[in-house]
């Protein structure tokens with residue numbers, strides 16, 4: 070069977086997903102969630118002309134020629150206000166965040182003022198009109214769009230929304246993802262590891278990636294390499310937006326995923342992609358639920374997740390920007406000509422002393438090596454049949470989520 074080009078596989082996967090419905094949740098629970106509507110300011114910030122410094126509110130024209138003496142007629146602390154109108158020759162003691170008293174138009178900082186024995190002040194240095202004042206609404210105004218639809222909320226967004234008194238936010242529902250590892254050799258992390266056994270690290274690798282991206286994981290555990298076990302496990306796949314299997318995707322006698330799930334309602338869209346690692350990827354629908362059958366080798370599973378699962382999750386969450394970030398980086402080491410599969414090489418990007426993004430690929434690209442995966446912060450992408458390249462050449466990289 071011919072291998073499907075990565076771009077075609079990506080397009081077919083993306084077509085299989087649509088944005089989920091939304092829910093309204095308290096702001097403080099919304100970190101990492103994706104906005105389902107534009108979020109609008111419920112008030113104006115600052116709500117009034119406010120002082121940006123501790124000092125004295127004055128009329129600019131009174132202090133055009135300094136030094137000049139003014140009479141202090143009251144105080145305007147933050148949270149309070151000075152109720153009267155200020156006239157020529159007068160000043161009001163004001164503190165950062167205080168409401169600018171009516172009649173004043175400028176704040177002189179206290180460092181430029183001398184307090185006279187009779188309580189009057191001497192302004193030593195002039196300040197231009199409007200100096201040290203935050204104008205009403207200079208941050209945002211009631212009705213402004215503060216965050217667009219389809220944006221992943223950070224603490225910075227949440228701070229902004231809080232200032233605008235947005236206490237509840239509409240966000241897309243978390244995608245629910247069922248995860249099923251397969252293999253007689255696997256045990257759950259923390260269990261006793263018997264002879265011939267390994268820990269199902271992929272269950273942790275993928276479930277935490279999904280959670281990090283804003284999804285919810287239904288961990289179905291480990292199916293054994295027999296038809297009965299897979300069937301029983303597959304029956305538990307319900308009420309999820311995506312079903313992921315790990316391992317058993319290739320051609321070995323124990324690679325049962327396609328065969329058994331096929332009998333249980335899996336309709337395969339495609340199997341095998343022209344990529345490395347990750348060739349045996351399966352995509353289809355299992356009883357109307359989109360299904361990704363990831364290869365068992367950890368780097369293969371993770372690369373497939375970075376290239377295909379992230380976009381799928383982002384589409385489900387209604388994100389404006391879908392998939393991992395791509396950049397161009399300056400290669401640090403030579404690379405040989407590539408074979409027929411698009412190669413996603415574990416690598417590290419960093420800025421050099423001239424501020425240029427550089428990339429160095431890991432020496433070993435063995436798809437079973439988790440240490441190399443853990444040390445990587447990007448995947449350098451080599452197109453099928455790309456010619457050999459030398460240090461200094463530019464290469465596209467996919468930035469891994471951090």
Ligand SMILES: Nc1nc2c(c(=O)[nH]1)N[C@H]1C(S)=C(S)[C@@H](COP(=O)(O)OP(=O)(O)OC[C@H]3O[C@@H](n4cnc5c(N)ncnc54)[C@H](O)[C@@H]3O)O[C@H]1N2
Pocket residue numbers: 250251252254255267268269270271272315316317318319320321324346347348349363364365366367369436437
């Ligand atoms: N004759 C061929 N053999 C293989 C081919 C091929 O085209 N012809 N493809 C190879 C490629 S490429 C890959 S990738 C692997 C993927 O195979 P499977 O998806 O069937 O994965 P398994 O055989 O089940 O496991 C492979 C490897 O990964 C380990 N594994 C599996 N699950 C987990 C897990 N949850 N956590 C950690 N490690 C896991 C498993 O023990 C194996 O070592 O097939 C090649 N073979």
Ligand code: MOO
Pocket residue numbers: 344345346347348349364366369436
């Ligand atoms: O392509 Mo497999 O995914 O080489 O390891």
